Structure formats: C-alpha cells, structure tokens
Amino acid sequence: MRKRWFAASLVTLFLVVALPVVPATGQEGVAEGAAIQQAVTRNATKADTGAVAAPGDGIYFADVLVRGQPVFQVGSLNNLSASQRAAIISRRIASLVERTDGDTQVTTSPVSGQQDLVTIQANNRVLMTVTGQDAEDFGVPIEELAKRWADKLSKSFEKPPVAIDVVQRLNATIRQFGKNAIGSIPALIGVLIVIIVTWLVAKGVRYSAFRWAQRTEGDHATEVLVGRLCYGGVWVGGAVIALGVWGIDFATMLGALGLTSVAIGFSLKDVLSNYISGVILLASRPFGIGDQVVIKGFEGTISQVQLRSTTLKTYDGRMIYIPNQEVFQASITNNTAASYLRSSVMVGIDYDADIVEARQVIVEAIVSLPNVQPTPRPEVLVHELAASTVNLEVRFWVDSHRAGFLATTSVVAQRVKEALQSNKIEMPTEIYTLLLKDIPDDLKQRNGSVNSDKKILSQSGTEGTLTET
Numbered sequence: 001m002r003k004r005w006f007a008a009s010l011v012t013l014f015l016v017v018a019l020p021v022v023p024a025t026g027q028e029g030v031a032e033g034a035a036i037q038q039a040v041t042r043n044a045t046k047a048d049t050g051a052v053a054a055p056g057d058g059i060y061f062a063d064v065l066v067r068g069q070p071v072f073q074v075g076s077l078n079n080l081s082a083s084q085r086a087a088i089i090s091r092r093i094a095s096l097v098e099r100t101d102g103d104t105q106v107t108t109s110p111v112s113g114q115q116d117l118v119t120i121q122a123n124n125r126v127l128m129t130v131t132g133q134d135a136e137d138f139g140v141p142i143e144e145l146a147k148r149w150a151d152k153l154s155k156s157f158e159k160p161p162v163a164i165d166v167v168q169r170l171n172a173t174i175r176q177f178g179k180n181a182i183g184s185i186p187a188l189i190g191v192l193i194v195i196i197v198t199w200l201v202a203k204g205v206r207y208s209a210f211r212w213a214q215r216t217e218g219d220h221a222t223e224v225l226v227g228r229l230c231y232g233g234v235w236v237g238g239a240v241i242a243l244g245v246w247g248i249d250f251a252t253m254l255g256a257l258g259l260t261s262v263a264i265g266f267s268l269k270d271v272l273s274n275y276i277s278g279v280i281l282l283a284s285r286p287f288g289i290g291d292q293v294v295i296k297g298f299e300g301t302i303s304q305v306q307l308r309s310t311t312l313k314t315y316d317g318r319m320i321y322i323p324n325q326e327v328f329q330a331s332i333t334n335n336t337a338a339s340y341l342r343s344s345v346m347v348g349i350d351y352d353a354d355i356v357e358a359r360q361v362i363v364e365a366i367v368s369l370p371n372v373q374p375t376p377r378p379e380v381l382v383h384e385l386a387a388s389t390v391n392l393e394v395r396f397w398v399d400s401h402r403a404g405f406l407a408t409t410s411v412v413a414q415r416v417k418e419a420l421q422s423n424k425i426e427m428p429t430e431i432y433t434l435l436l437k438d439i440p441d442d443l444k445q446r447n448g449s450v451n452s453d454k455k456i457l458s459q460s461g462t463e464g465t466l467t468e469t
Contacts, residue, residue, distance in 0.1 A: 061137075062086035064128075066093050066156040072149050074128070075137045089128045096122055097157070106154040108146040118146040120153065127153070190245040198238025206231040225282040228307075270325070271308075277328035278307035287334050292402055294333035295322060315402060340373055341400040343409045347416055348389030350426040355382065355390060358425050362394055365419035371408040373397040388430055 062082040063070035074089065076082040096104065104122050108130075111117035116132030130149065135142040210227035282305060287293050291302050293312070300314035310327050312320040335341065349358050359380040366378050376397055383393040394416055398408040420427055 064093070065090045066153065067097065069156065071152050071156050075134060077131065077133060092125075092127050093122075093153070096125060096127070100157075104154070104157040106150045106157065108143070108150050110143075116142060118142055120146060120150050122153065122157070187246050191242045194238060194242040194245055198235060198242070202231050202234035202238070205234050225279065229279075270323075273325045274308045274323050277324035278305070278309075281305065281310070281324055281328060282307075286332050287337075291337070292335045292400075294335070295327055296330045298322065335402070336400045338400055340397045341405060342395055343398050343405060343412070344396075345394040345409065345413045345416060346383065346391055347394060347413075347420070348386065348391045348427055349420065350428050351388075351390060353390070353425050355392075357423070358392065358420065361419050361423050361425065362392070362416050365415045366394070366396060366412050369408070369411060369415065371398055371404060372412065386430075388428055 060082055061073040061075055062085070063073055064086050065071065074082060074086055077085060100123065106120065106122045106127075109119050109121060111119060111129070116135070118130045119126050120128050120130065128149075130142055130146040132142055135145050138145055140148075206227045209230040210223055213223035213226040287302050287305075289302050289305060292300065293302060295310075295312065298312055298314065298320050300312045300318075300320065302310065303313045303319070304311035307324070309321045309323050312322060314320060347362070349355070362380050363378050366372055367374060372378060373396070378394065378396040381393045381395065382390065384391040394412065396412060398405055417427070
C-alpha cells in the first residue's frame with residue numbers, strides 16, 4: 001500500500017496526461033464495463049492470488065478533466081490503464097458539458113447486486129463507475145469516495161464567470177506547461193548533449209577534411225566544399241540521433257514529410273537546382289577563384305564560388321552574381337586556364353616593300369620584349385592582299401591575364417611601327433577611288449586632267465575619277 005501511495009505522489013508531481021475532448025463511443029463503454037467486471041472478479045479472488053498486476057503504460061493514476069481542468073484522479077483497472085480510463089470518463093463529461101449549460105445534477109447510485117460498485121450519474125447519464133479497487137487505492141469507503149467525486153464534478157459543472165474561467169484556464173495552462181517541462185527535462189538534457197557532441201565532432205571532421213583537401217586537391221574552392229559537405233553530413237547524423245532521444249521516430253517523420261515532398265520540391269526547385277549545380281561546379285572545377293572567364297556575356301574575374309551563386313567582378317569594378325544553375329548550363333570561356341594566350345597585331349606595308357625583310361624586321365623587334373614569350377617564337381604571316389597594302393598578321397604569346405595581355409599587345413604594336421619606320425619600310429594609307437556622276441558643264445569643257453599635289457581628276461565622257469594620293 002505504501003508503495004502505491006508513493007507511486008501516486010510521483011505521478012501527481014511529474015507526469016502529464018493530455019487527453020483529447022471528443023464524445024464517448026459505445027465501444028468505450030463496453031471496454032470500461034468489461035474492465036470493471038474483471039476488476040470485480042479480481043477483487044473477489046485477490047486473497048488467493050496475492051498479487052496485483054501493474055498497468056501496461058506504467059501510469060497508476062490519471063486526471064479526469066472537466067473543461068480542461070483536472071478534477072480528481074482515477075486508478076487503473078484490469079486490462080484498462082489509468083490513462084485509458086480517465087480518457088473515457090473525460091470524453092463522457094465533455095459530451096455532457098456540450099449539451100448542457102451548467103444545469104447538471106450529479107448523483108450516486110449503488111449497482112444492484114454488486115456491493116463494491118457505485119455509479120456516478122449526471123442528468124440520468126452514467127459518467128463513471130467507482131469500484132472497490134478505487135476505494136482501496138484511496139483508503140476510504142466506496143460510498144464516501146463516490147460522494148466526494150460526485151461533489152467535485154457537481155462544482156466543476158457550474159459555469160464560472162468569464163474572469164474566473166480565464167484565470168482557471170491560464171492557471172491550468174501554466175500547470176500543464178510546468179508538468180511537460182519537468183517531464184521533458186531528461187530528454188532535453190539528452191538532446192543538448194547530442195547537439196554539443198555533434199558540434200564538436202562536426203568541427204573536427206570539417207578541419208580534418210579541409211586539411212586533407214589541401215594536401216590532395218590544391219584548389220581552395222574544392223577544399224571549402226569538402227569541408228562543408230563533411231560538416232553538414234555530421235550534423236544530419238546528429239539531428240537523427242537527437243530526434244530519437246527526443247522521442248520522435250525518424251522513419252515516421254520521413255513518411256509524414258513524404259506527403260508534402262512534391263509541393264516542397266516544386267516550390268524549392270530553383271533553390272535546389274542552384275545548390276546541386278554549385279556542388280557539381282565545385283567538384284568539376286571549370287574555373288577557380290581568380291580566373292578570368294566569360295559567362296553568359298559577362299566577362300571578369302571570379303571572386304567567389306558559393307553553393308547558390310558565382311560572383312564575377314568585371315574589369316570596370318562591378319560585381320555580378322550569377323545563379324549556379326545558369327553557370328552550369330552556360331558555355332564558359334576560361335581565359336586564364338592556361339598561363340599564356342596568343343595575341344596578334346595587323347600591319348600593312350607597301351606593295352613595293354620586301355615582304356621577307358619586313359617579316360624579319362618585325363620578328364627581331366618584338367622577340368626581345370620582356371613580356372613576349374620566346375617559345376613559341378613570334379611569327380609573321382601574310383594575311384591579306386588589300387587594295388593598296390599588303391596586310392601582315394603578327395602573332396605572339398603573352399600573359400593570359402587581361403591586364404598583361406592588353407599592355408603587351410599595345411607595346412608590340414608600337415614596337416612594330418617604330419621598327420618598320422626605322423628600316424624605311426613604307427606603311428601606306430588606304431587609297432580611295434571616287435566615281436563622280438553628273439559632272440557640271442564647266443568641267444566637261446576642259447580637256448586633259450587637272451593636277452594638284454593631293455588630287456587628280458580624270459574626265460571620260462560623262463563620268464570622272466577622283467583619286468587621293
């Protein structure tokens with residue numbers, strides 16, 4: 001008996017019973033009746049057995065609720081736990097309260113032919129049955145216990161004023177929250193321990209993975225990716241363990257999430273695509289931080305590669321953030337994938353000039369420049385036979401970065417021009433031929449040609465030719 005009272009005290013202080021409020025069903029009444037009948041049989045043969053079975057859920061007493069307020073506690077019966085019994089009684093009370101407006105008469109009535117059974121009724125409806133086991137649990141006669149519970153129910157059925165009802169509900173909410181908090185302390189401590197351990201392990205794994213990537217990869221973006229993926233993987237495992245400690249079935253949670261996975265997938269399609277594309281880009285490494293690339297018409301230097309977007313800094317100082325999905329689908333030109341790029345300069349010489357000599361002069365002029373690569377050796381090709389010039393293409397290899405590329409190309413063009421002039425190789429300008437129609441009469445009367453230092457006019461019939469030299 002002392003053990004049962006001790007257990008009842010612990011349950012009163014630490015356990016929380018949350019019961020839904022729905023009308024009672026016929027099956028509940030059958031279950032309670034069968035349990036009461038078994039309890040009577042058990043009490044009749046208790047002296048012979050000498051043992052009382054513990055409830056299946058480990059809860060010996062549970063609260064009976066009226067309008068969400070605990071009124072009294074009931075114990076378990078054979079094959080009916082205290083929680084189940086309290087839930088059945090509370091649902092019957094809730095159904096009665098919904099159909100009445102505070103005008104409820106609560107009475108007690110012994111069950112005919114059963115000395116250890118008393119029913120508690122309200123408006124001629126049986127709410128519960130008090131058994132000899134209840135009287136033994138609380139140490140009072142069965143009639144007195146039934147009367148005590150009936151009085152408490154009668155008072156609780158009276159509809160209180162709004163202010164008192166609000167205070168009672170607030171008090172019940174705070175009390176319920178306190179019970180839940182106390183009952184959840186072990187699980188909360190376990191979850192905090194799991195989180196702390198996961199954080200420490202994740203940091204260690206990220207550092208180890210980052211150091212390993214530094215030794216094997218040699219690319220900073222990939223090193224960061226490896227560290228982040230390992231860090232996130234440890235946190236996923238820690239979250240699953242924490243959910244288990246809290247009492248949440250991970251498989252059940254995944255099943256619930258599966259119901260909304262289609263909607264989530266559609267709503268987060270672009271976000272997930274960007275993240276997946278970012279992982280592929282960091283893994284395949286078509287470019288790295290500091291590379292100068294052309295992506296979707298934007299040209300500049302890669303300043304940052306994240307899982308969602310790629311940051312490109314243009315040569316005029318603007319920052320462009322391109323979603324990784326677009327980067328992944330676009331054609332990428334990496335200008336600095338190789339250390340050197342080939343550049344070229346066009347120059348025109350006179351038809352009377354010696355092409356072999358001009359080519360030799362140009363190569364000797366630029367091969368000694370410090371920023372022009374000696375290997376492959378610069379070359380000069382005849383590109384075009386234009387109207388008044390022979391156009392030569394000067395090819396040479398320079399630094400692939402844009403600043404060095406442009407600066408060296410400019411220096412080469414200047415050196416080619418100076419070398420040709422120094423060796424008396426003429427670089428004529430273009431010659432333009434103008435056809436004149438409807439020549440005025442005063443010009444038609446002239447014969448021959450009109451000469452000047454810069455223009456020659458030839459007359460033939462009604463058309464003339466004006467040539468600049």
